[in-house]
Amino acid sequence: AQSVTQPDIHITVSEGASLELRCNYSYGATPYLFWYVQSPGQGLQLLLKYFSGDTLVQGIKGFEAEFKRSQSSFNLRKPSVHWSDAAEYFCAVLYNQAGTALIFGKGTTLSVSS
Amino acid sequence: KAGVTQTPRYLIKTRGQQVTLSCSPISGHRSVSWYQQTPGQGLQFLFEYFSETQRNKGNFPGRFSGRQFSNSRSEMNVSTLELGDSALYLCASSLSASETQYFGPGTRLLVL
Numbered sequence: 001a002q003s004v005t006q007p008d009i010h011i012t013v014s015e016g017a018s019l020e021l022r023c024n025y026s027y028g029a030t031p032y033l034f035w036y037v038q039s040p041g042q043g044l045q046l047l048l049k050y051f052s053g054d055t056l057v058q059g060i061k062g063f064e065a066e067f068k069r070s071q072s073s074f075n076l077r078k079p080s081v082h083w084s085d086a087a088e089y090f091c092a093v094l095y096n097q098a099g100t101a102l103i104f105g106k107g108t109t110l111s112v113s114s
Numbered sequence: 115k116a117g118v119t120q121t122p123r124y125l126i127k128t129r130g131q132q133v134t135l136s137c138s139p140i141s142g143h144r145s146v147s148w149y150q151q152t153p154g155q156g157l158q159f160l161f162e163y164f165s166e167t168q169r170n171k172g173n174f175p176g177r178f179s180g181r182q183f184s185n186s187r188s189e190m191n192v193s194t195l196e197l198g199d200s201a202l203y204l205c206a207s208s209l210s211a212s213e214t215q216y217f218g219p220g221t222r223l224l225v226l
Binding site: 049 | 208212216
């Protein structure tokens with residue numbers, strides 16, 4: 001069955017430090033992968049997506065992610081975290097069969113310490 | 115271009131009542147999907163509509179239903195509300211299948 005795993009429920013990073021959020025997926029076909037961010041009480045904002053091509057994708061707010069097929073991973077990175085990056089981050093795979101649906105991981109909450 | 119809009123933003127209902135939530139997609143988007151977000155279950159897919167047809171449905175009871183109009187606006191309905199239906203309901207739109215989904219701000223439903 002299709003699934004997405006985000007192993008880290010909560011991560012705390014110092015402001016200015018680098019960040020990596022992990023995501024592993026299980027999907028039989030070529031995956032379409034996404035990272036979304038959610039601030040408290042808000043909807044989901046798209047950070048970046050991978051459909052095909054270059055395995056390193058750039059997104060908004062200085063985020064990037066690398067698709068590694070051999071490891072079934074799509075980890076999100078940022079070289080220098082800002083306090084405003086504190087939020088919940090969701091990795092998702094697009095399940096495309098007789099219609100489309102996003103399958104989400106459980107999310108990783110990022111706290112930023114000063 | 116305006117984003118996805120959802121109305122109302124907040125709702126309080128009592129058990130046994132029914133509720134209708136509305137979603138207006140981004141102009142030109144023909145696919146609308148609905149998701150339920152709860153602390154325990156996370157984000158779960160409810161259903162997807164494209165050109166007024168339900169193409170995909172998640173694992174939810176029949177109390178959850180939806181429809182899409184010719185202008186691509188969508189509504190979802192929950193009948194006979196239960197306490198466990200308290201959640202943030204998110205709507206997302208995309209141009210067509212296998213495209214990026216853009217989310218609205220959600221409707222927060224509280225069932226008492």
